[in-house]
Amino acid sequence: MTAAAKTELHTVRDFIRYAVSRFNAAQLFFGHGSDNAWDEAVYLTLHTLHLPLDRLEPFLDARLLAHEREALLDIYNRRCQERLPAAYLTHEAWLGEHRFYVDDRVIVPRSFIAELLDEQLAPWVENPYEVVSALDLCTGSGCLAILAALAFPEAEVDAVDLSPDALTVAERNVADYHLGDRVQLIQSDAFAKLKGKRYDLIISNPPYVDADSVAALPPEYLHEPELALGSGDDGLDFTRIILRQAKQHLNPEGLLVVEIGHNRAALEEAYPELPFTWLDTAAGDEFVFLLHAADLPE
Numbered sequence: 001m002t003a004a005a006k007t008e009l010h011t012v013r014d015f016i017r018y019a020v021s022r023f024n025a026a027q028l029f030f031g032h033g034s035d036n037a038w039d040e041a042v043y044l045t046l047h048t049l050h051l052p053l054d055r056l057e058p059f060l061d062a063r064l065l066a067h068e069r070e071a072l073l074d075i076y077n078r079r080c081q082e083r084l085p086a087a088y089l090t091h092e093a094w095l096g097e098h099r100f101y102v103d104d105r106v107i108v109p110r111s112f113i114a115e116l117l118d119e120q121l122a123p124w125v126e127n128p129y130e131v132v133s134a135l136d137l138c139t140g141s142g143c144l145a146i147l148a149a150l151a152f153p154e155a156e157v158d159a160v161d162l163s164p165d166a167l168t169v170a171e172r173n174v175a176d177y178h179l180g181d182r183v184q185l186i187q188s189d190a191f192a193k194l195k196g197k198r199y200d201l202i203i204s205n206p207p208y209v210d211a212d213s214v215a216a217l218p219p220e221y222l223h224e225p226e227l228a229l230g231s232g233d234d235g236l237d238f239t240r241i242i243l244r245q246a247k248q249h250l251n252p253e254g255l256l257v258v259e260i261g262h263n264r265a266a267l268e269e270a271y272p273e274l275p276f277t278w279l280d281t282a283a284g285d286e287f288v289f290l291l292h293a294a295d296l297p298e
Contacts, residue, residue, distance in 0.1 A: 002073050002077065005018055005069075005073055006066075006069055006070070006073065009069065010063050010064065011060065011061050011062060011063055011064065012045060012049070012056075012059050012060050012061070012062050012064065013060040013061055015045055015064070015069070015072050016038075016041045016042055016045050016060075018076070019037075019040075019041035019044065019045065019072075019076045020037045020038055020041045022076055022080055023037035023040060023041060023076075023079065023080065024037050026080040028040075028079065028080065028083065028220070029083075029218035029219070029220045029221075031110075031218075031220065031221075032085035032086060032087050032093075032108040032110065032220065033085075033086060033087055033093060033094065033108070033110070034086070040079075040086055041076075042056055043086060043090075044072075044075050044076070044079065044086055044089065044090070045072060046059075047090045047092075048068075048071050048072055048075050048090075049064075049068060049071075049072070075089055083218075083219035083220050083223070084220070084223055085108050085220050085223060085224075087102050087108040087109075088102065088103060088104055088108070088223060091103055093108050093109045093110075093141070093143075095109055095110075095111070095114040095143055095147065096114060096115065096118055098114075098143070098146070098147065098150075100141050100142075100143045100146075100173050100176075101141070101169065101172050101173055101176065102141050102169065103169065104223055104224070104225070105163070105165035105166055105168065105169050105225065106140045106141040106163075106165075106166045106169045106170075106224075106225065106228070107140050107141075107224045107225060107228040107229070108224065109140070109141055109143040109144075111143070111144060111205040111259055112259055112279075112281040112282070112283060112287050112288050113144055113203055113205055113257060113259055113288060114143070114144065114147055115281055115282060116257065116279055116281065116288065117144065117147040117148055117150075117151045117203075118147070118151070120151045120152070121151070121201075121255070121257065124255060124277075124290060125152075125201075125255070128151060128152050128153070129152070129153060129154050130154075130200070131152035131154065131155045131200045131201050132152075132154050132155055132156065132200060133155060133156055133157075133158075133198070133199045133200050133201075133251075134148045134149075134152060134155045134156070134157045134158070134199055134200060134201040134202070134203070135157070135158045135160065135194070135197075135199045135201070135202045135203070135249065136148060136157060136158070136159045136160065136203050136204070137160050137190065137191075137202060137203070137204035137206065137242065138160070138161060138204055138205060138206045138207070138228070138238070139159035139160055139161045139166070139167075139170055139185075140161060140166050140169075140170070140205075140228060141166065141169050141170055141173055142159050142167075142169070142170030142171075142173045142174055142183070142185070143173065144203055144205060145157045145158075145159035145170070145174070145183050146173060146174060146177050146179060146183065148201070148203060149177075149179050149182050149183050150177075152201070155182070155200070155201075156182055156184070157179075157182060157183045157184070158183075158184050158186055158194070158197070158199070159174075159183055159184065159185050159186065160186045160187075160188045160190075160193070160194070161185075161186075161187065161188075162187065162188065162189050162190075162227065163187075163225065163227060163228075164187055165225075166225070166228075167185045167187055170185055171185055190238070190241050190242070190245065191241075191245045191248075191249055194249060197249060198248075198249055198250060198251050198254070199249060199250060199251065199254060200250075200251050200253070200254050200255070201254060201255050201257070202242075202246055202249065202250060202254070202255070202256045202257070203257045203258070204242055204257075204258045204259070205258075205259040206231065206238040206239060206242065206258065206259075207227065207228055207229055207231040207235075207237075207238050208231050208235045208236070208238070208239065208259070208260050208261040208263055209229045209231065209235050209261065210231075210232070210233060210234050210235035210263070210266075211232065211233045211234075211235075213235070214229060217229070234263070234266050234270075235260075235261065235263050235266070236260070236263055236266060236267060236270060239258060239260055239263075239267065240270075242256070242258060243271065243274070243296065243297065244297070246291075246293075246296055247293055247296035247297065247298060250293035250296070251293065252293055252294070253292075253293065254292075254293040255290060255291070255292060255293070256290065256291045256292075256293070256296065257279070257288060257289070257290050258288065258289055259287055259288045260287065260288070260289065261287060262286065262287075264278065264286045264287070264289075267289070274291065274295060274296075274297075275291070275295050276289040276290075276291060277289060277290040277291070278290075
C-alpha cells in the first residue's frame with residue numbers, strides 16, 4: 001500500500017486525503033491537540049513539510065518531491081502502527097499560540113487552565129501586576145508555569161514535579177522562553193520541598209484519571225507517563241493532597257486553581273463544605289475550580 005502511495009499520490013491534497021483514510025481505517029484516537037482525523041492529517045502534513053500551520057489552502061495542489069512523499073508516508077505509518085500521539089511524533093504541542101517541546105517523558109499539554117491564564121484569570125485577579133509569586137504544581141513540560149510567568153509579569157514562579165525526566169523537558173521549555181530568571185524548577189513530591197514558601201497563586205493540572213478510566217485508556221494515552229494520569233480509585237488522590245496542604249502555602253488573599261477533569265460531582269460530594277467556584281472554559285464549567293485561601297481547610 002505504501003509503495004503504491006509513493007507513485008500514485010502527488011499533491012498535498014492527495015496526501016491529506018490518504019492520511020484521513022488511513023487514520024479512520026486504523027481507528028485512531030484523537031485527543032492530544034486535535035479531535036478528528038482531518039485536523040490531525042493536516043497538522044502532521046504541514047509540520048512535516050515545514051509549512052505554516054495556519055495556511056493550508058495555498059499549498060493543497062502543490063506537487064511533492066520524492067523525499068517529501070517518503071517523509072509524509074513515514075509519519076502517517078508511525079501514527080497508525082505505533083499509535084503515538086501526534087505531539088510525540090513532531091516533538092511539539094500548542095496551547096493557544098504558544099509552542100512547547102514535548103516527548104514521552106511528559107504528558108502532552110492539554111490544560112483548560114491555559115486559556116484562563118491567557119485571560120490573566122480575570123476577574124478573579126484584578127491586577128495582574130500584583131501577583132508576585134506563583135506555584136505550578138505537577139508542572140510536567142513546564143507549560144503552565146511559563147504561561148503564568150507571561151500572564152503575571154512581576155511573578156516569580158516555582159514549577160514543581162516529582163519526575164526528574166519531566167523537569168528536564170521543562171528546563172528546555174523555560175530556556176526557549178528565556179524565563180530562567182523567573183521560573184524555578186523544583187523536584188518535589190507535592191509540597192514536600194516547599195516548606196515555608198507562600199504564594200499569591202497556586203495552579204495545578206494534577207493526575208486526575210480514575211481507576212476505571214485508566215483501565216480503559218486508548219493506546220495513545222498509554223505512551224504517556226503513568227504517573228501523570230491516574231490518581232486512585234476516584235481520580236482525586238492528588239487533589240486531596242492539594243486541598244489538605246494548599247492553605248499553608250498561600251498568602252491570605254491567595255488563590256488556588258485546579259483542573260480535575262470529569263470529577264466535579266465526586267469532588268463536590270467529597271467536600272460539600274467547600275465553596276468551589278467553577279471557572280468557564282471552552283469546554284464548559286465542569287473542569288477547573290477556584291478557591292480562595294480563606295475558604296481552604298487549615
